[in-house]
Amino acid sequence: MNIPRTSAPRIVIIGGGFGGIALAQKLSKKEVQVVLIDKNNYHTFQPLLYQVSTGGLEPDSIAYPLRKVLIGYDNFFFRLAEVKKILPESKSIKTSIGELTYDYLVLATGSETNFYGNTELEKNAMAMKSIPQSLNLRSLILENFEQALLTDDYHERDALMNFVIVGGGPTGVELAGALAEIKKGILPKDYPDLDTRKAQINLVQGSDRLLDAMSEQASTKAEEFLEKLGVQVWKNVRVTGYNGKTVTTKTDLTFETATLVWAAGVKGATIRGLDAEEIIARGNRLNVNEFNQVMGFPEIFAIGDIACMQTDENPKGHPMMAQPAIQQGKLLGENLVRLIDGKDLEPFVYRDKGSMATVGRNKAVCDLKNFKFQGVFAWFVWMFVHLFFLIGFRNRVVVFVNWVYNYIKFDREARLIIRPYRRNYSQFKD
Amino acid sequence: MNIPRTSAPRIVIIGGGFGGIALAQKLSKKEVQVVLIDKNNYHTFQPLLYQVSTGGLEPDSIAYPLRKVLIGYDNFFFRLAEVKKILPESKSIKTSIGELTYDYLVLATGSETNFYGNTELEKNAMAMKSIPQSLNLRSLILENFEQALLTDDYHERDALMNFVIVGGGPTGVELAGALAEIKKGILPKDYPDLDTRKAQINLVQGSDRLLDAMSEQASTKAEEFLEKLGVQVWKNVRVTGYNGKTVTTKTDLTFETATLVWAAGVKGATIRGLDAEEIIARGNRLNVNEFNQVMGFPEIFAIGDIACMQTDENPKGHPMMAQPAIQQGKLLGENLVRLIDGKDLEPFVYRDKGSMATVGRNKAVCDLKNFKFQGVFAWFVWMFVHLFFLIGFRNRVVVFVNWVYNYIKFDREARLIIRPYRRNYSQFKD
Numbered sequence: 001m002n003i004p005r006t007s008a009p010r011i012v013i014i015g016g017g018f019g020g021i022a023l024a025q026k027l028s029k030k031e032v033q034v035v036l037i038d039k040n041n042y043h044t045f046q047p048l049l050y051q052v053s054t055g056g057l058e059p060d061s062i063a064y065p066l067r068k069v070l071i072g073y074d075n076f077f078f079r080l081a082e083v084k085k086i087l088p089e090s091k092s093i094k095t096s097i098g099e100l101t102y103d104y105l106v107l108a109t110g111s112e113t114n115f116y117g118n119t120e121l122e123k124n125a126m127a128m129k130s131i132p133q134s135l136n137l138r139s140l141i142l143e144n145f146e147q148a149l150l151t152d153d154y155h156e157r158d159a160l161m162n163f164v165i166v167g168g169g170p171t172g173v174e175l176a177g178a179l180a181e182i183k184k185g186i187l188p189k190d191y192p193d194l195d196t197r198k199a200q201i202n203l204v205q206g207s208d209r210l211l212d213a214m215s216e217q218a219s220t221k222a223e224e225f226l227e228k229l230g231v232q233v234w235k236n237v238r239v240t241g242y243n244g245k246t247v248t249t250k251t252d253l254t255f256e257t258a259t260l261v262w263a264a265g266v267k268g269a270t271i272r273g274l275d276a277e278e279i280i281a282r283g284n285r286l287n288v289n290e291f292n293q294v295m296g297f298p299e300i301f302a303i304g305d306i307a308c309m310q311t312d313e314n315p316k317g318h319p320m321m322a323q324p325a326i327q328q329g330k331l332l333g334e335n336l337v338r339l340i341d342g343k344d345l346e347p348f349v350y351r352d353k354g355s356m357a358t359v360g361r362n363k364a365v366c367d368l369k370n371f372k373f374q375g376v377f378a379w380f381v382w383m384f385v386h387l388f389f390l391i392g393f394r395n396r397v398v399v400f401v402n403w404v405y406n407y408i409k410f411d412r413e414a415r416l417i418i419r420p421y422r423r424n425y426s427q428f429k430d
Numbered sequence: 431m432n433i434p435r436t437s438a439p440r441i442v443i444i445g446g447g448f449g450g451i452a453l454a455q456k457l458s459k460k461e462v463q464v465v466l467i468d469k470n471n472y473h474t475f476q477p478l479l480y481q482v483s484t485g486g487l488e489p490d491s492i493a494y495p496l497r498k499v500l501i502g503y504d505n506f507f508f509r510l511a512e513v514k515k516i517l518p519e520s521k522s523i524k525t526s527i528g529e530l531t532y533d534y535l536v537l538a539t540g541s542e543t544n545f546y547g548n549t550e551l552e553k554n555a556m557a558m559k560s561i562p563q564s565l566n567l568r569s570l571i572l573e574n575f576e577q578a579l580l581t582d583d584y585h586e587r588d589a590l591m592n593f594v595i596v597g598g599g600p601t602g603v604e605l606a607g608a609l610a611e612i613k614k615g616i617l618p619k620d621y622p623d624l625d626t627r628k629a630q631i632n633l634v635q636g637s638d639r640l641l642d643a644m645s646e647q648a649s650t651k652a653e654e655f656l657e658k659l660g661v662q663v664w665k666n667v668r669v670t671g672y673n674g675k676t677v678t679t680k681t682d683l684t685f686e687t688a689t690l691v692w693a694a695g696v697k698g699a700t701i702r703g704l705d706a707e708e709i710i711a712r713g714n715r716l717n718v719n720e721f722n723q724v725m726g727f728p729e730i731f732a733i734g735d736i737a738c739m740q741t742d743e744n745p746k747g748h749p750m751m752a753q754p755a756i757q758q759g760k761l762l763g764e765n766l767v768r769l770i771d772g773k774d775l776e777p778f779v780y781r782d783k784g785s786m787a788t789v790g791r792n793k794a795v796c797d798l799k800n801f802k803f804q805g806v807f808a809w810f811v812w813m814f815v816h817l818f819f820l821i822g823f824r825n826r827v828v829v830f831v832n833w834v835y836n837y838i839k840f841d842r843e844a845r846l847i848i849r850p851y852r853r854n855y856s857q858f859k860d
Binding site (some may be wrong): 001002003040041042058059060061063064065067068071072074077079080097098131132135142146149150152189190191192193392393394395397398401402405409411413414415416417418419 | 433471472489491493495501502507509510527565572576582619621622623822823824827828831841843845847848
């Protein structure tokens with residue numbers, strides 16, 4: 001990998017998400033060598049991926065070059081690589097570009113879509129966890145309408161204009177809301193020769209309420225907002241399969257659709273070599289102690305989605321979202337320096353800053369610790385918080401410009417099929 | 431294709447470039463049916479493609495959804511399709527989504543990269559005529575540097591950091607300038623562990639001066655600007671081949687490089703059925719009369735790059751750039767109405783608004799009819815003109831924001847490998 005060994009201890013961070021970046025930044029100017037490895041050369045601001053899928057934003061405004069994260073820090077090395085295996089006994093990792101030894105290893109690999117072993121779903125459903133996936137979904141949505149124009153078979157046309165989103169968490173709610181706004185504001189203008197009133201957005205939730213990690217109040221209001229926008233909300237429905245044509249559920253209910261978006265679960269993105277049964281927690285996460293140390297491996301740490309730190313307040317681990325990752329990354333940065341200096345480590349205490357989700361223009365729900373609110377103000381708070389946490393000044397300006405434009409013009413101009421996903425949709429032709 | 435035949439004559443436009451859009455807009459609100467066909471669902475602002483390749487802009491800010499071009503005009507139809515063949519005898523076209531009859535047909539298909547029959551070049555060189563091609567080049571440039579970090583073979587490393595651009599027209603000059611600025615401003619910061627001084631930018635021109643369609647003054651100054659930026663300019667050099675490793679020329683001169691960009695020629699993008707020898711002019715363009723009528727086909731017209739209208743001032747046809755296309759599109763819009771009304775047509779007269787090219791920050795060359803100038807002022811004029819001709823208000827704002835940011839920060843933040851082009855470059859390993 002051509003990374004020189006210096007006298008400073010080497011800290012290898014796998015993953016440039018919220019946690020990995022927060023950690024790397026804390027370590028800058030410290031007497032350590034930092035090696036950041038990611039399979040992409042950019043950080044992805046995942047909370048806004050749904051806006052890429054729905055043509056509201058371009059990828060570059062929610063991505064940030066990882067090489068820029070620690071610019072000017074001499075002992076920082078970035079490598080674009082996939083980590084294949086961890087070898088704790090030799091304190092080294094195997095990657096797509098060679099082996100590397102470490103003094104301390106931090107897994108900040110995040111999470112990946114969980115299809116719960118259903119290979120049919122995995123094959124036919126669209127996921128939305130990465131930028132290429134989001135762009136594929138954008139292409140497919142647009143291709144579906146182009147295709148719907150051409151068919152005289154109304155079953156096929158309906159299926160092409162029917163969107164089934166599985167999973168009523170923030171991702172599902174936000175995507176459903178955005179699609180509903182496209183249906184209302186853009187489709188009739190873009191496709192005057194298509195009866196776009198027949199477009200359907202179905203949001204399918206397994207439990208008995210949407211946003212079930214948030215307050216009842218937020219759930220009720222989000223559902224109300226979605227129904228106002230024309231989204232069909234299905235609760236207590238468990239999807240069992242999708243053959244590319246028909247979505248089946250545990251009951252008689254089925255959906256005929258060309259597009260199923262799977263936002264119904266994530267699991268930790270583990271790496272071989274550190275996946276022994278005793279350290280794997282629920283959801284494929286790694287059991288860590290209060291210092292984010294992986295159980296049994298004093299030099300290996302895990303932060304963010306991949307880490308499962310069981311506390312009294314969070315007996316199943318912290319929620320898999322940005323805040324725990326950022327807070328753990330920052331503390332671990334300090335703790336690693338303490339560890340190297342032979343000092344005692346600080347235990348992690350999660351400061352819950354609340355959670356929020358947006359449904360559409362002027363419509364969002366916010367749960368803060370002592371204050372729950374919904375509607376226009378919540379929507380402004382949502383925008384402010386997302387702009388604040390977005391990395392990079394230019395990104396903030398470009399996202400802001402796009403949001404203002406989209407708001408005023410009821411528009412989303414990035415409705416471009418740059419790389420066609422599946423141009424000739426013929427599954428319904430037999 | 432599901433397009434109803436109405437009493438209004440049907441005008442089918444193939445291609446949503448500068449010419450096709452100008453024509454369609456002229457025909458809006460007229461008593462005609464307009465069918466616009468393009469293989470993409472967006473218009474591409476080709477003059478700024480090189481900024482996509484070099485991470486300065488994202489595709490959405492230089493693309494514009496074609497469905498938005500004639501929004502609100504009832505008798506306008508857009509279809510995403512590839513036209514396979516023209517059948518003048520039955521006044522119809524064959525496309526990837528079926529057949530369509532026309533009353534008037536307008537070819538606005540533009541041009542494509544001309545490799546002059548050299549299949550080896552075509553296979554191994556990068557072109558930059560479309561957004562996907564530009565994104566591929568962006569990925570490849572970045573992948574090359576990631577790869578260069580990993581190798582201990584200095585031949586391989588040099589080749590990965592060596593860029594050969596063939597063609598000294600505006601595209602080649604602008605790309606070479608942008609790469610030189612990246613070498614100077616970004617590489618040393620992004621790759622502190624790589625000796626990026628060894629990165630080379632070679633611009634190879636077949637004739638004895640750069641920008642040979644512009645004034646001598648512009649050529650001289652552009653070359654001076656490029657050399658100041660550290661670009662190696664090679665004149666009177668004809669590239670004969672590239673096997674993915676070595677560029678050969680007509681003389682002994684060779685280049686070892688992982689990246690050859692071919693910007694050395696374009697040809698008209700003709701369609702089968704309208705390619706009889708007698709109507710094909712030099713550069714694969716279609717011979718048209720002063721009304722842009724294709725010789726021998728009174729209902730078929732060609733505008734822009736694909737049209738070759740020989741005049742006293744332009745005996746080889748008009749230059750293949752935006753202005754002739756826009757002007758011909760506008761006039762043809764009026765002429766088609768005249769034709770339908772049984773009136774006499776107006777002949778086309780080209781108003782040469784001049785030409786320009788930019789080399790880098792504060793460095794551009796402009797040739798207006800009676801005024802030639804270079805440097806900072808030319809650069810401001812270049813930016814103003816490009817913002818003015820860019821389609822869409824949002825695009826203008828986003829491009830402007832990016833330009834201001836890039837100018838102040840000496841930065842280009844879209845250096846993202848979203849879709850890897852060729853991650854493991856091993857051609858040099860044997």
